Each structure stands twice: as C-alpha cells, then as structure tokens.
Amino acid sequence: METIDLKQTSDRESLLEERRKKLARWKLKKAQFDAQKEKALRNNIVTNSLEAKQPVEKFAVGQEQVKENLRKRKNELEKLDKRTSIKPSKKSKRSKRKEKISFEFDDNDEAEAASVFRLNEGFQKVPEYDDEKDPLDVFMTSLKTQEISSKTTSHNVGNILDVDDQMVELEGAEDENIGDTTDNFNISKIAKLKAKKRVKQINYSPEELERFQKNFYVESEAVSSMTDIEVEELRLSLDNINIKGTGCPKPVTKWSQLGLSTDIMTLITGKLHFDSLTPIQSQALPAIMSGRDVIGISKTGSGKTISYLLPLLRQVKAQRSLSKHETGPLGLILAPTRELALQIHEEVTKFTGTDASIRSVCCTGGSEMKKQITDLKRGAEIVVATPGRFIDILTLNDGKLLSTKRITFVIMDEADRLFDLGFEPQITQIMKTVRPDKQCVLFSATFPNKLRSFAVRVLRSPISITINSKGLVNENVKQKFKICHSDDEKFENLIQIAHGGNKFFDEGQTEIDGETSDLDETDAKAIIFVSSQQICDLISKKLTNAGIVAYAIHAGKPYQERLMNLEKFKREKNSILLCTEVLSRGLNVPEVSLVIIYNAVKTFAQYVHTTGRTARGSRSGTAITLLLNDELSGAYILTKAMRDDELKASDPLQVKELHEMSDKFESGMKKGKFRLSKGFGGKGLENIKSKREEVRNKDLELKKGNINNDELGHKSDRTQNEHVSEPESSASIPKLEYELFKEPTTHGSVIFYAKVHINDLPQIVRWEATKNTTLLFIKHETGCSITNKGKFYPEGKEPNNTADEPKLYLLIEGQDEKDIQLSIELLEQKVKEGVIKAANLSLKSTKY
Ligand SMILES: Nc1ncnc2c1ncn2[C@@H]1O[C@H](COP(=O)(O)OP(=O)(O)OP(=O)(O)O)[C@@H](O)[C@H]1O
Numbered sequence: 001m002e003t004i005d006l007k008q009t010s011d012r013e014s015l016l017e018e019r020r021k022k023l024a025r026w027k028l029k030k031a032q033f034d035a036q037k038e039k040a041l042r043n044n045i046v047t048n049s050l051e052a053k054q055p056v057e058k059f060a061v062g063q064e065q066v067k068e069n070l071r072k073r074k075n076e077l078e079k080l081d082k083r084t085s086i087k088p089s090k091k092s093k094r095s096k097r098k099e100k101i102s103f104e105f106d107d108n109d110e111a112e113a114a115s116v117f118r119l120n121e122g123f124q125k126v127p128e129y130d131d132e133k134d135p136l137d138v139f140m141t142s143l144k145t146q147e148i149s150s151k152t153t154s155h156n157v158g159n160i161l162d163v164d165d166q167m168v169e170l171e172g173a174e175d176e177n178i179g180d181t182t183d184n185f186n187i188s189k190i191a192k193l194k195a196k197k198r199v200k201q202i203n204y205s206p207e208e209l210e211r212f213q214k215n216f217y218v219e220s221e222a223v224s225s226m227t228d229i230e231v232e233e234l235r236l237s238l239d240n241i242n243i244k245g246t247g248c249p250k251p252v253t254k255w256s257q258l259g260l261s262t263d264i265m266t267l268i269t270g271k272l273h274f275d276s277l278t279p280i281q282s283q284a285l286p287a288i289m290s291g292r293d294v295i296g297i298s299k300t301g302s303g304k305t306i307s308y309l310l311p312l313l314r315q316v317k318a319q320r321s322l323s324k325h326e327t328g329p330l331g332l333i334l335a336p337t338r339e340l341a342l343q344i345h346e347e348v349t350k351f352t353g354t355d356a357s358i359r360s361v362c363c364t365g366g367s368e369m370k371k372q373i374t375d376l377k378r379g380a381e382i383v384v385a386t387p388g389r390f391i392d393i394l395t396l397n398d399g400k401l402l403s404t405k406r407i408t409f410v411i412m413d414e415a416d417r418l419f420d421l422g423f424e425p426q427i428t429q430i431m432k433t434v435r436p437d438k439q440c441v442l443f444s445a446t447f448p449n450k451l452r453s454f455a456v457r458v459l460r461s462p463i464s465i466t467i468n469s470k471g472l473v474n475e476n477v478k479q480k481f482k483i484c485h486s487d488d489e490k491f492e493n494l495i496q497i498a499h500g501g502n503k504f505f506d507e508g509q510t511e512i513d514g515e516t517s518d519l520d521e522t523d524a525k526a527i528i529f530v531s532s533q534q535i536c537d538l539i540s541k542k543l544t545n546a547g548i549v550a551y552a553i554h555a556g557k558p559y560q561e562r563l564m565n566l567e568k569f570k571r572e573k574n575s576i577l578l579c580t581e582v583l584s585r586g587l588n589v590p591e592v593s594l595v596i597i598y599n600a601v602k603t604f605a606q607y608v609h610t611t612g613r614t615a616r617g618s619r620s621g622t623a624i625t626l627l628l629n630d631e632l633s634g635a636y637i638l639t640k641a642m643r644d645d646e647l648k649a650s651d652p653l654q655v656k657e658l659h660e661m662s663d664k665f666e667s668g669m670k671k672g673k674f675r676l677s678k679g680f681g682g683k684g685l686e687n688i689k690s691k692r693e694e695v696r697n698k699d700l701e702l703k704k705g706n707i708n709n710d711e712l713g714h715k716s717d718r719t720q721n722e723h724v725s726e727p728e729s730s731a732s733i734p735k736l737e738y739e740l741f742k743e744p745t746t747h748g749s750v751i752f753y754a755k756v757h758i759n760d761l762p763q764i765v766r767w768e769a770t771k772n773t774t775l776l777f778i779k780h781e782t783g784c785s786i787t788n789k790g791k792f793y794p795e796g797k798e799p800n801n802t803a804d805e806p807k808l809y810l811l812i813e814g815q816d817e818k819d820i821q822l823s824i825e826l827l828e829q830k831v832k833e834g835v836i837k838a839a840n841l842s843l844k845s846t847k848y
Pocket residue numbers: 273274275276277278281299300301302303304305306414
C-alpha cells in the first residue's frame with residue numbers, strides 16, 4: 001500500500017504556492033512591460049509614419065499599426081503564458097521562428113540589433129528552457145536582466161533607436177506592403193531576405209568595370225607657385241593642418257582656385273555668403289577633388305559637409321547617366337543618425353537645386369520605407385543613408401531595387417560615431433559590395449583605433465588631413481601676451497617682467513602680468529627673444545643700464561663669446577639669455593621656464609620654435625609675447641595659437657585689441673595687402689614636427705643631450721654626427737667649396753666677397769643653396785648680399801673659354817670678412833637642414 005508522505009505533500013503545496021506567487025509577479029511585470037512597450041511602440045509608429053501623409057491620416061495609420069502589433073503580441077503572450085505553466089520538452093514552431101529572427105539580427109546588426117532588440121524583448125526572445133531550471137524563473141530572470149540592461153543602457157538604446165530603429169521599420173515595412181498586390185514585394189520573401197540580411201556580392205572583373213573619372217582638380221597658378229615653406233606656413237595658419245600620406249595637393253585659399261561651376265560659385269559666394277573656406281575645406285577639397293581617398297579629422301561644425309559634397313557632385317555629374325534599368329546610386333553617403341542623414345540630404349538638395357540630373361534620396365530608419373522605395377525606383381544619383389536601412393534596401397526584392405554596382409564614391413560622415421554605434425559590420429558589408437576602385441572619403445571628429453584599422457583595410461593610399469586648431473604649441477606652455485603702444489612701454493614691460501622674474505626666481509616663482517606662476521624651485525631661467533643682432537645689442541645695453549644681467553648671444557658675436565655666455569646662462573641659477581631666434585634653435589636647457597618674445601614673431605614656425613624653448617620634457621613653462629600695436633601678423637598668430645582658456649584668463653581689453661589687430665591682418669590678407677612672412681623654414685618647421693613628436697613621446701626628449709656647440713651655430717664634424725638621426729645620416733651633404741676675396745673700393749674702403757661653387761653639388765643641395773628663402777635668411781642674419789651667378793653646366797660639361805658664363809656659383813658680398821665667413825657657415829647649415837628635411841620627407845612618404 002502506498003503511504004502518503006505528509007511532508008512531501010506539504011512541500012509540494014508550498015512549491016505550488018511559490019509558483020503561483022511567481023506567476024502573479026511575472027504577470028504583473030509583464031503587464032507593466034506591455035504598457036511600456038505599447039507606449040514606445042505608439043510613439044515610434046506615430047513618428048515613423050509618412051511625412052507626406054496628413055496628420056490625421058498619419059495618426060490613423062499609426063493606430064492601426066499599433067492595434068495590429070498588439071494583436072500579434074497578445075497571441076504570442078498567450079502562447080507564452082501556456083508555455084510557462086507546463087514544462088516544455090521541446091521548442092514550439094513559433095519559438096523556433098522567433099529565435100531565428102533574433103539570430104538574424106545578431107548575425108547582421110550586432111550591437112545595433114542587440115540594443116534595438118530591447119524594445120521588443122519579452123516577446124521576441126524566447127528563453128532556452130533547461131530541464132533543471134524552472135522555466136518561469138528562467139524567463140523572469142531573463143526579463144529582469146533585460147529590464148536591468150535596458151535601464152542601464154537606456155542611453156544607448158535611445159541613441160540606437162534614434163539611429164536606425166530597425167525593429168520598428170522591419171515591422172512597419174512588412175505592414176506597409178500588406179495588400180499592395182501590384183507591388184512585387186511579397187512579405188514572406190522580404191522577411192526571408194531580411195532574415196538573411198546578406199547583401200548580394202558582386203564580382204567585379206577589372207575588364208568589365210566601367211571607367212569613371214575621379215580627378216577633376218587642376219591646380220591654379222597661384223597655388224602652384226607656393227613654395228614648400230609657404231605651404232607649410234599656410235597649413236599652420238589654417239588651424240594647424242597636419243597631413244599624412246603622400247602627394248597631398250597644396251591647400252587652396254579661394255573658392256575660385258577649385259574650378260567650380262558658375263552655379264556653385266554663385267550659390268557659395270552670392271547666396272550663402274561663404275567668403276572664405278574653412279581650414280578643412282581648404283585642404284580637403286583639392287585632395288578629394290583630385291580623386292584621392294581622404295580621412296578628414298576636424299571638429300564638428302567645421303564645414304566638412306561641403307568638403308566632400310562639392311567633389312561628389314562634380315564626380316556624379318561627369319558620370320554616365322543612369323539608364324532606364326538602373327536605379328543607382330553613383331554616390332553613397334553613410335551617416336550614423338537619421339538627423340544627420342536628413343541634414344546632409346538637405347545640403348545636397350541645396351547644392352543640386354533645380355538640376356534634375358542629380359537626384360538625392362535619404363534612406364533612414366524611422367521613416368516610411370515605402371516612400372523611400374518609390375523614390376529610389378525612379379532613380380537616385382545620390383543616396384544618403386544610415387547603414388542599417390541601406391542594407392535593408394539593398395536586400396529588398398532580391399537586390400533588384402538598388403544595387404551597389406554603379407557606386408563610385410562612398411562617404412562616411414561622423415565615422416567615429418558610426419563605429420561607436422556598432423555599424424562596423426554593416427559598413428564592412430556594404431564596402432565589400434562596392435567596386436574596389438571607388439573613391440572613399442571618411443570624415444570624423446576623432447580617429448579611434450577601430451576606425452584606423454578599418455581605414456587601413458578599406459581606403460587606398462589615403463591622405464589624412466587633421467585640423468588641430470589649438471595643438472600648435474606644446475600644451476605645457478602657458479601662453480600670454482601684452483600689447484604695448486610704444487617701444488618705451490614695451491621695454492618698461494620687459495624690465496618689469498625681468499625684475500619680477502629675478503625677484504620671484506629666488507622664491508621659486510615668477511610674476512608675469514600680476515599673475516604668479518609656479519617655477520622650478522631651484523632654478524628658473526628665462527630667454528628673451530629679439531629679431532635681430534642690432535636689437536639684441538641694444539636691449540643688452542639697456543638691460544645692463546637697468547641693472548639686469550642678461551647673457552647675449554647672436555650670430556655676429558665671436559664664437560668664443562657666444563660659448564662663454566651660453567655656459568654662464570646654463571651654469572648660473574635664474575639667469576637670463578638674450579638672443580636672436582635663429583641662434584637659439586635646438587637649444588635645450590630644461591630649466592628655462594619663461595620665454596619672452598620681445599619682437600613679435602613673423603611666422604607660425606617661429607612662434608612654435610621660440611615657445612618651445614620652455615616646457616622641455618614634462619616640465620611646464622610660460623611664453624609671453626610683448627606686442628606692439630602695429631604688429632598685426634603677430635596678433636594673428638597669437639589668436640590662432642592661444643587656447644581659449646588662455647585668452648579668457650587675459651585682460652579682456654587686451655584680448656579685444658588683439659582680436660581687432662588680428663582681424664585687420666586677416667582682412668588685409670584676403671585683400672592681398674598683407675601676407676604672413678615666408679619664414680625661414682628649415683629647422684623651424686622641423687622643430688614643429690619634433691614638437692609634435694615631443695608631445696607624443698616625451699621619452700625621446702630625455703634622451704637628447706643638453707646644449708652643445710652645434711647650438712651656437714658652430715659646427716664640428718663630431719657634434720654634427722652626434723645629432724645625426726637615422727634619416728639624417730642617410731642624407732649625404734658635401735662641404736661647400738668657396739674662395740674668399742678682399743678688394744679695395746674706389747672710396748678707399750675694402751670689400752669682401754666669396755664665391756661659393758655650387759654647380760657640381762648634388763641637385764638637392766644646389767636647390768637648397770639657391771632657394772630664395774635660404775638667401776633671404778642669410779642676408780637677414782649677416783647683412784651680406786648674396787646672389788646667384790653663372791649658369792648650370794651638367795656633369796662633364798665645362799665653359800669652353802673665358803667668354804663663356806662661368807659655372808653656377810653664389811656670390812656673397814659684405815663689409816667684413818667675419819660676416820662672409822658667417823654667411824658661408826649659415827649657408828652650410830641651411831643646406832644641411834634642407835637636405836635632411838627632404839630625406840625625412842621621402843622616408844616618411846614610404847611609410848604610410
Ligand atoms: N566656408 C564656410 N563659410 C561659412 N560658413 C560655412 C562654410 N562652410 C560651411 N559653413 C556653414 O557652417 C555650418 C557647419 O558646416 P557643416 O555642417 O558642414 O559642418 P560639419 O563639420 O559637417 O559639422 P558636423 O560634423 O556637426 O556635421 C553649416 O551651417 C554650414 O552651412
């Protein structure tokens with residue numbers, strides 16, 4: 001006889017009771033979830049309705065969709081309810097189908113789908129039942145987890161839904177097509193295709209590829225005539241444009257230099273009143289217009305859209321028109337959010353205007369697909385899309401609606417966001433189906449590693465253009481300025497700073513402009529930069545008279561004196577060095593915590609170089625510019641280089657005046673009245689590069705030795721070799737051969753001159769030696785005149801007789817033998833710098 005185990009019965013009862021409670025709890029949760037879902041769904045469906053429909057109609061459609069979806073879900077829930085009360089031994093057909101759908105999303109849309117899924121969680125995702133676990137528990141846990149995750153990631157969900165709410169659009173699309181018997185789309189087929197979400201691969205054989213033109217850029221004469229140094233300087237002035245990759249065209253400064261159509265020109269300058277190009281436009285437009293793949297890194301709102309839009313329109317216009325059987329597109333712009341996609345689409349239509357040959361369609365999630373399909377069927381030269389929706393459309397009707405076959409231009413706007421939001425798989429898929437020789441452009445505000453590796457895979461020998469407006473000066477240098485209205489006022493300020501400096505140096509601090517800044521407690525040195533030898537001598541005297549000791553060095557002083565002064569400056573604590581900018585190049589005295597720029601710099605390169613004498617390694621420092629109110633270019637450079645917080649911390653009246661001066665210079669530049677000095681380039685520009693390196697890798701800085709003879713403009717073979725880095729050593733730089741002459745003049749004085757033989761030097765050395773910038777620099781530094789003489793004879797050729805022009809040489813003339821010697825020294829130095837720079841450039845060009 002079977003005995004009843006009372007304990008077992010009561011256990012079962014309590015278990016059942018527990019289950020009943022759980023079921024009640026779950027039902028409550030489900031009801032809440034259902035209500036939330038219904039609300040979300042209503043919002044989405046209402047927003048997703050066709051813009052073209054009247055509001056009442058929209059609402060009616062939305063309501064119908066809500067009801068239909070709710071009916072479906074109710075059925076599903078009833079089934080689920082049943083399943084929760086009996087332990088299912090195997091999955092039902094329905095659950096299988098739903099699981100398939102969820103898998104499909106995971107397969108194709110990864111992060112995006114994962115987040116989108118949350119909207120429908122509880123309905124779509126049927127948990128796996130484990131024999132050991134209570135299915136209700138499993139489901140509750142999954143619901144809880146989903147709820148938690150949807151709470152914790154609500155921000156993301158919001159973003160993603162905003163981005164490309166695929167779940168809604170999937171349902172919407174299916175519903176939209178119900179009853180559309182005339183349409184080819186059959187719901188089950190669409191669902192199947194969407195389930196697979198595989199874009200049809202196209203095999204492009206090189207022979208079959210239709211040729212298309214990418215390069216539309218013809219450099220204008222004004223742009224061609226810019227020297228490398230001018231280009232470098234221009235890039236610095238255009239918010240510090242940094243280029244990587246080879247063969248980047250020079251930046252342009254005028255719309256007229258781009259060969260745009262009259263219509264576009266009228267729109268840009270006449271209607272939109274875009275008087276000048278933004279920095280990214282200046283550099284990206286010629287680069288993209290010449291057919292190159294480009295990575296453009298620039299902050300938001302910097303005018304990136306036009307940078308790719310104008311070249312895109314140009315390319316599309318030159319293409320064979322879409323045939324009757326082709327829907328396009330020719331150009332594809334991918335954007336992460338529907339708002340951005342719409343904005344871009346508006347911009348496209350602004351530029352295409354009434355031109356019927358370029359039609360643009362915007363395809364994003366969250367808007368009715370039917371309208372997009374109808375528009376696409378008519379043919380679209382340009383499609384602006386979010387990646388998810390674009391894949392949806394590509395997979396429709398067996399890929400017959402839209403094909404990637406004729407796409408020759410792909411743009412990814414806000415690429416960092418596209419990747420942040422998990423669109424990489426979709427983009428990769430899209431890119432795989434586009435012809436391999438397409439032009440591809442990627443714009444972004446940042447360039448994370450993920451994007452970098454994608455770019456490496458997809459782009460073909462790209463040019464990267466980075467606009468780094470405030471990264472010109474080492475971030476550890478605090479920049480200040482003082483506008484003075486006379487030379488006397490300026491000198492007074494210098495005295496104040498120097499006195500204050502000396503006083504505060506003793507206390508480990510210095511006071512500038514009434515503000516106290518930290519300085520090295522043990523030693524805090526200062527450098528005063530002046531623009532010429534004469535000013536250096538004059539200020540030196542005036543400082544001595546004012547009781548301030550400043551060790552002066554400039555190229556005109558005898559070598560021994562320079563060396564001695566520099567040694568004293570290094571040895572003595574809280575000392576001051578007074579020097580010309582040129583002589584301080586390469587100067588590495590870590591204790592320098594204050595730089596005073598007494599004569600406003602003329603170039604960005606000079607500014608970066610002079611400010612770079614402080615804040616060595618990981619130290620910080622201050623750079624103060626004393627600016628006369630007519631030194632407009634100096635003001636322009638300062639406004640570009642100073643960071644916002646530095647300007648904010650300055651006297652508002654002074655800032656106002658600085659901006660006025662800068663604006664005056666800028667408008668003068670536009671009118672051709674002013675231009676930034678060509679600068680002396682060479683080392684200064686190399687220094688910018690090393691500065692950038694310095695920020696990236698300060699360790700390198702530590703490896704550098706302290707000042708040596710080379711810094712004094714005196715070169716011995718030993719010191720030169722010590723400075724030779726890898727690329728430098730690969731550049732062979734022969735010594736310059738020269739003859740020195742001394743001749744009496746008719747006035748009884750003596751003239752010195754030298755002939756420097758350059759004809760037989762390697763071409764690069766000859767170029768460097770005869771460059772205008774080199775000659776101007778030497779003239780400026782030494783007061784000697786220097787001119788190109790003779791003519792070039794190729795190897796093996798010589799002048800036949802004395803009547804023939806002599807071989808190419810440089811004639812240096814001066815009042816003093818010392819000046820001539822110095823000129824030759826500086827010439828050698830410039831040649832060396834130029835050759836090293838060229839070697840570095842060619843080395844870099846093979847690196848990208
Ligand atoms: N050269 C120009 N001069 C004046 N305004 C311009 C110029 N180029 C573009 N703009 C305007 O500046 C604004 C920002 O441009 P745009 O949207 O192209 O920037 P963006 O870098 O793409 O920004 P985001 O990344 O936020 O989309 C727009 O209103 C645009 O019309």
